[in-house]
Amino acid sequence: MARRFAPLPPVPDHPALELAVLERWDAERTFDRLREQNQGGPRFSFVDGPITANNAMGVHHAWGRTLKDVFQRYQALRGHELRYQNGFDCQGLWVEVEVEKSLGLNSKRDIEDYGLAEFAARCRERVAEFAEVITQQSRRLGMWMDWDNDYYTFSDTNIEYIWRFLKEVHRRGWLFQGHRSTQWCPRCGTSLSQHEQAGEGNYEELDHPSLYVRFPLKDRPGEALVVWTTTPWTLPANVAAAVRPEAEYGLRDGGWRLAETGEEYDHVVRGEELVGLEYEGPFDELEPQAGVVHRVIPWDEVALDEGSGIVHIAPGAGTEDFELSKAHDLPVLVPIDEGGRFYPQYGPFAGMSTGEVEEPVIESLRDRGLLVEAGRITHRYPICWRCRTPLVFRVVDDWFIGVDEVREQLREENRGVEWTPPQYGKRMDDWLANMGDWNISRKRYFGLPLPFYPCSCGQLNLIGSRAELEERAVSGLDQLQELHRPWIDEVLIRCESCGVEVRRIPEVGDAWLDAGIVPFSTLGWESPAYVPGGNATGAARGLTGADLPDLAYWERWFPADWISEMREQIRLWFYSQFFMSVTLVGRSPYRRVLTYEKLLDETGREMHRSWGNAIDANEAFDRMGADVMRWQFCETPPAQNLKFGYGPAREVERRLLTLWNSVSFFVTYANIEDFSPSYDDLRSGPPVVHPLDRWLVARVGQLVTETSAGFDRYWTPAVTRAFDAFVDDLSNWYIRRSRRRFYSFDEAAFRTLWYAVAQGLRVIAPVMPFLADELWRNLVAGACEGAPGSVHLAGWPEAGEVDSALLAEVAELREVVELGRQARAEENVKLRQPLRRASVFGSEAARHHVDEIKEELRVKEVELLDSAPVRFSYKPNLRVLGPRLGPRLPAVKAALETGDFEELGDGRVRAAGQELGPDELLVERAKERGWAHSERFSVRLDLDVDAELEQEGRAYDLIHALNALRKERGLDLTDRIVVTLPSADADLADRHGDWIKAETLAVDLQVDGAALEIEKA
Ligand SMILES: [Zn+2]
């Protein structure tokens, strides 16, 4: 007695099914067993880009994490050994700003009052909390990772590896302290780097003042420069005004401005003639302005399409201004402090923010008669990537890594990386070609402590490891609980040059250093020994058991075979690890990259909580289930934005239902017939006796080939497309064509269908691990001796020899049948109505499959046509014919429309006495009743229904109605029935009685004039 297969409910409850599968995976240690099974196999090295453990996961994170899981699962099915290490990003502005919000702190002063040790503790707590949340969500998504051994970027080990990198950078002479103008967030109180700020989202349309201001010229009484600015707060720091040397400037009403054509001026000169003139600054009375000589300088970049053509220059408050100060030896006045407030020396403005001074500045100018015009302007303005505060510019001392020396080597290495999609490799190259020096310092708290100890003797002391720190420390070691502020700041070392005690600079590092070092810190580069738990150090202690491997391990796993993150990471993580790796070991840390675009809502808008269109990941797990989410993520080409939502989810569910129904069909009849499968069939293939079986086995081979190719080139849409097409063939061809074989227990049909479904589950398992495993459990693991208990332990199927001629033949046949159905649909002739004849043109396959076509199209005969008696309709190509025919065109047009023309061959036509060439005509196939055409084939149905056909059609309707009644009454598929027919259908009983009985398992047909009725026999 065979074991019964579990009957399937009418539709799958994805979320419930997935929770049950998760429990089973835990109970049966499925993931551990997979790892044990693949241990010692060929390696597939994947390095996880760390997710910031700062908030719960969003559905956009679920996209990336799905792709990571899909390809890891595929490689595991291929027998590869993998590391499965997940990473958490743990420090820097992300975490700090969220912790500030949760504690109600809103400035650096607030943080310092709160206490750095306490603040660091809160940051660590937040990371621990959300690492746990993300872990649970990732498990729910089906992501298989080594969850107890995650790496945390705030571990001391990770920090030490970055120190080592910085030491190498210094050894090469690339590290420098720059006195530079930089984008500055007044709320966060730190400068921000080019790569952090480069994103599209880091700009907003903002409304600012637009001022025209008079700067009186010193030696020319009554004359003034008319200067334009949109940042009134920078005027107190003005030291110069710039003109375009070759542009023309005109004097009118005592003001010099760009001369516009058609306007009258008292006097017009070229800009270069104004250069060198001195003027009275707008705020000369302020203390910092003492001694400043304001003058006109030349600048080729002055914009001529907006403003007055004269630009005010404040080198302490603008990047280009700062560059000009170096060229023209201008003083640099920095008016605002870290918090964006005016320094005390700025008299009436002292303590005000850049926004708060706008009004007083404008008032003061107006009072003194210097304001020409005050309006507003809306323009694109940079905002902080982290807290959305509008940025300002400050000139500060930051630490930089010079990139010019390594730039070409980076570009060269990038050429060896395989990017998917390939165009992103070019983007990386663009970034590498144009990136500026790397600003690595942040004036913040909970981040990588930069190990720089400058000495007044001129020596820059750099610490490369904790051991080195301990060796050189003169005090503070006893309280050093982890390598973070405030503890690290208390450790003083001795200057290696002059021997005095020196202190670390207060700055912390760019968070991209933290993530960039991961291919070294997690794989044990240059580590002399394998240290169990060696990444569970510092702040990471107690959160993970991650080992620090040794150099031999690094050599085995570096570089990564494959990594994947969103496109934005080109200038971020893809870049930082690339830069660090090329610097440390001279080569790329990864061989292949898959990158992808943005996740939008299903209508194509960005998701925002405030717009009410954001979908919470947990809600999606509960409402659509992880498999349906994963399917959406996988079917979108990664170079396109992904439209995610419940509408697309329903569409996915609908398609998965076709698979479900096919399995359900199998289960139903297999249980009736006590079918018992053999696992060997998956190894050697089922016996093929019937041509359809041979075809389905070949079709499985094609599926395996196509999905292998899709996975191998990291292109999930090819996988989902191949699977969809396979399920369609399985359901709408194989099962449809084989129903009778299942009703009559043709064992070969059962074996072939079982084989096809089981192989299908194996190849789709990486994409939808839950449903595939649930069905595998039912069809394979629970039914076969010696079968793996999970599809994920079953390995990857062999494609075998694929009979492509047979596949092409059946594909052609399906196309022909599809055309016939189309011809019916267009004339609203239902499929149950038999027809006399189908005529087929162009298909060789049709010749060998006349019987199938007859059945599928329900026709009595199939006629094969040698030529296509297809008519074309023509329209004049007006663009060409209009000029040629002129007034004769309407007659030609009318003749073509009414069909009054002659075809001359080669696409030429004669109409209304004109001969027209192919390029003068727009050709379409004429629409004719009963015909349907594809590129290759044509099918015509004879749509005339005579009395005999009509009667047969009614018999089909009756059979359909009876089977619907059987279902309605809840009869078993094997139950026999007695049928009572209304007298109107008496002719059907006479003419088609036996057939109707056979199709409905009826033992008797009675006619008694009442309504249609059935009874269990
Ligand atoms: Zn900010």
Ligand SMILES: [Zn+2]
């Ligand atoms: Zn010194």
